[in-house]
Amino acid sequence: MTAMGEQRAMPMPTDAQREADRLLTICNACRYCEGLCAVFPAMEMRRSFAAGDVNYLANLCHACGACFHDCQFAPPHEFQVNVPRTLARVRVDSYRAYVWPAACAGLFARNGLAVSLAAAAGVALFVGGFAAWHDPTVLFGTHGGPGAFYRLMPHGAMALLFGAVFLYALVAIAMGVRAFWRDIDEPGAPPADARSLWQAIRDAGSLRYLDGGGVGCMNEDERPTDRRRLYHHLTFYGFLLCFAATTVATLYHYLLGRVAPYPWYDLPVVLGTIGGVGLLVGPAGLLAARERAEPAVRDAGSRGMDTAFLAMLLLTSLTGLALLLLRATPAMGLLLAVHLGVVFGLFLTMPYGKFVHGIYRFLALVRYARERRGGHDGTADAA
Amino acid sequence: MVDLARRYDVLVVGGGNAALCAAIAARRGGASVLVLEAAPKFYRGGNTRHTRNMRCAHDSATQHLTGPYLEDEFWDDLKRVTQGHTDEELARFMIARSKEMLGWIAEQGVRFQPSLGGTLSLGRTNSFFLGGGRAMLNALYLTAATLGVDVLYDAEVVDLAIEDGMFLSAAVRRDGAVVDVRAAALVAAAGGFEANIEWLKKYWGEAAENFLIRGTPYNRGTLLRLLLGKGVQEVGDPTQCHAVAIDARSPRFDGGIITRLDCVVFGIVVNRQARRFYDEGEDFWPKRYAIWGRLIAGQPGQIAYIVFDAKSLRMFMPSLYPAIRADSLPELGGKLGIDGEALAATVAAFNAAVRPGTFDHTELDDCRTEGLSPPKSHWARRIDEAPFYAYPVRPGITFTYLGTRVDREARILMQGGAPSANMFAAGEIMAGNVLGRGYAAGVGMTIGSVFGRVAGEQAARRVRN
Incomplete structure (x- = not known):
């Protein structure tokens, strides 16, 4: 809801992350895809997203495509929800962001x-x-x-x-x-x-x-x-x-x-x-x-x-x-x-x-397994 | 290739859950089947694409359902939500048949999952589709295609040839041309008229211009209008529709579930004159959300504002648009485009009437107002903690109640009471038979699946005989 834009300390650094943030707001209000994979339950554990969270979710995505075909808001719908493609872009950006040495990012x-x-x-x-x-x-x-x-x-x-x-x-x-x-x-x-x-x-x-x-x-x-x-x-x-x-x-x-x-x-x-x-x-x-x-x-x-x-x-x-x-x-x-x-x-x-x-996907899975076991959940259950 | 010149055994008009269940059942019953969907492929399925669960009776807990939901309890629920506006024989028939629907639907490729986050109250009664309504549709269409059901998109039925209650052919508009399609039986499963603003205006006047439609623009009720114009008996109150409060910033059509707002009970609701007009804490939200669309439709400009403060911000499901925020109430009013001083005065009067109590949104708590009209009976807490927030809301129309009367074989009844020889109806177009008023989550899909399957089986049987 609301909170998403306001409680974040820093704006998303990349276009792909900003788009991911927009989609996560939509997905978090919908939740129909919750049972498809790990990305959506991990998303629901948060109400606002830092850049690192978006990179985590992007690397958790295996690009199976199910959420695109199951989404009632996918293009041509005006909400233009395309989670697999957006997360794929964030993923590539994240490889670039974490590369060592940083000078090799251009590769x-x-x-x-x-x-x-x-x-x-x-x-x-x-x-x-x-x-x-x-x-x-x-x-x-x-x-x-x-x-x-x-x-x-x-x-x-x-x-x-x-x-x-x-x-x-x-x-x-x-x-x-x-x-x-x-x-x-x-x-x-x-x-x-x-x-x-x-x-x-x-x-x-x-x-x-x-x-x-x-x-x-x-x-x-x-x-x-x-x-x-x-x-x-x-x-x-x-x-x-x-x-x-x-x-x-x-x-x-x-x-x-x-x-x-x-x-x-x-x-x-x-x-x-x-x-x-x-x-x-x-x-x-x-x-x-x-x-x-x-x-x-x-x-x-x-x-x-x-x-x-x-x-x-x-x-x-x-x-x-x-x-x-x-x-x-x-x-x-x-x-x-x-x-x-x-x-x-x-x-x-x-x-x-x-x-x-x-x-990176393996590390994201480790993180996901840990937060599942920790029962980390920030969302009120309102009927 | 679809051959429109041939005479199909069963013509299914519509493309949602009911239509596909009918098409699959008819095809499995040995009939050749053509499905005509007025929408393009992406928007196929009418309101089904926005659904997420169905309510079926079951005698014990299952892999995905937390406990039994017996037929009698289902009937009690239905009787309560419809306030008795239901056909008991049909309703009980549907409830009995709903028990085998979970298995049948799963056999058609639809997959289920435990209730979604934020819907715990439905975990025992309602079966959730894995991936939601569009995933369900994808599975049904895939099964239909595998069985050899023909499907045409962008194919709106614009006329029907009916003689003495006997369906002969349908005129279909496709690529700008109108073609006659013949079939031995018709299954009408093309939904209601909620997206037909002109039709809604007949009952609501100009106010309907300010309604937002939660589903696609293709739910125009063309087939329903044709049938009612050709001697079919109607059922349900034509003036009524299921209307909830949704974010006023939503698109005119197809905003779906993410535009809904679940925060009325946490604040107050004012109209554009900054006045309250109904008890926001009358009962639990799941029992009251469906009255707010109509309440707002009765307010000037068909708009209202849910106003709450910082302490309530995180207590409800997130929605699509951010709340409008301000550091003071007059400033909030200004941002909403209403009189800020009047808003501050309304809130001050409300705050003064709030009695001390122990706030608990999970029960009918003792936080209420005294000496205020209208009162807020529960969950009344002072709105005094900045920042202040508001959501603008308008009526969001989900579906309409007007439909065609049917018998328990899903046969359409003609005016005079005789059943049609070869016309059947299923889904929202006949929902008014069992759901004359109100709503319970997942009942629309139960009506669609049960009567869709019955209609398909009966139509196939009729054709074979």
Whole structure:
């Protein structure tokens, strides 16, 4: 009601946040969407919204589209209530706001270009490096048996380079996490407890809120026929399996002294292959879904970012699987360079692209789980 | 593609809950069905798009309902809210049938959830649609499409061919042309005339120009007017409509639920002469909200102002527009465009009449005025804590009571009393049979679902025989 404009200490800093604030006032007076996902109950716990609250709600939204198709005030209605698109815009702005270092905020503006350049630079670096280091007989030679990859690049150099870029990505993401959590959390509130964390892990792991409140999410129109949850599972768990493959291989190398490449039945290859297939089908499905999406619901401005991240995942698995299939042929040298280049680009751009959505959304789910358990509710129940 | 040249088994006119329940039931009964919705696709569904629950009898608590709501209690509630203006046989029939509606509606793809925040008082009796009325409509339309029901939007019925109580065809205006559509049976489910200002003026005069319509501009009552003009027996008081107090700043049409104001009991209500005109604390708000539209319609300019102070600001559900705020009462009056000194005097007189008491908005408390006319019987607290607030309010028309008389097979009765051979009615267009006056939350949807399903089944049966 009333209170919304008056009790806020500071005005919303961005247009998207101001629009979100307008919608939250409408949604809070209506509440029909309360059962669809976590966003609306979280909204009802507040009567006025600070910028951090809006960023929290935006990252809590999984963009299932149900509230757009269920809303009697959605466009063309004059109230123009479009929650998924507005929150998508706030989300992208929030990635920019919490990025570390702050100077990299601009990378989100033309993210497709930035990620493509990083990928191209990664590939060029490795192909160029291999070519400069070796004569063509090594680069285009056929290598077999343990240590075949390291004839092209010494293991120590590979580990150092990827360890460094991975560590950098971790630090940059951690700094963003810190800024986001500070902004959305109530001052003085206890830190996240184990039960809230576990609840959030289950909610994120099952994509509980990407299902339109139970029937499946809506993408093209009001029919809840969308398969995005499945494709996202393939992508996410495919990514985790690939990550597990790399971890196992690292342990093999340092603990057991077993050197890559490994035979096809060995754990790193099995994990990487299954994960790689998931990481092929999942992103392809998500890209196709994005093409079919109802334009009114999507934020056109984040299209480049979505596409870039999905394309990077797709390229990672594609080059990885190609390397697996052709590792005994003269193409191995070049394929290894391309694969390493893509993975390098992926790691380097992780803090500056769509990857961070998973991190912030998880944190929002932790916060939501905690405030649900706390029974935090500021609204009078007036019949 | 919809083929208007063919003769459908059942023609359903309307596009809301009742129409879709009828269409689905008729189709499941083996009939070919065409639905004609006058509104464009986005605005389909009449008042259903603004609903959020339905009231069905049930013998025990369910996943979403907190306790039993037996048929007799439902009947008592209906008798009370209508003050006896109901057809007991039809009403009891509807209540009995409502028990199986929750399951039937769920089978058509509609999903339920526990009562929404701020509606705890309905948690036992009313089943809330997950995602609200438009979500319910989406589910029903999806099911209808899957079953092979044909639907046309922007298709208003502008004339009917009826012979000796027998429906022959409907003239449909579509893309500027008028086409005749034939069918073996008609289900009239096209609602009331609440958005037809000219029609409302017939009973309310120029005051109707100041009414706000809570639903879409497409609820014009065209089909109702056609039927009543062709020998169909009418039911319900034509002059009455369900009118609540909504924010005067709302759009003329389709402001829906978010423009409602639940704060009358916390303050006083004055007209544009800054005078009070009714007991704001007569009874609990859910029992009184529906009289305020008519009360305001009786005031000059059809406008009034709910005035309260800082201590009440957070005691009610938020609404769309912010309250108008001022540091003093004369200033508040100025912002409202009424005489500020007169407002201050009215509040001063009210404050002086307030007796000491213990304020409790959850019960009929002992905070009341003495020696004031009209009195405020409960929840009367001095308005003396700045800042002061006000909401301007106008009558918001939800639905009308005039309708077509039906029997328990949902068959339309002709003047003279004989049932039509092949015309049925369901939903708001016949709600006056069971709801001749007043309202209880969710009853409109019960009427629509129960009689919609009955109408569809009976129409399909009639066609098959």
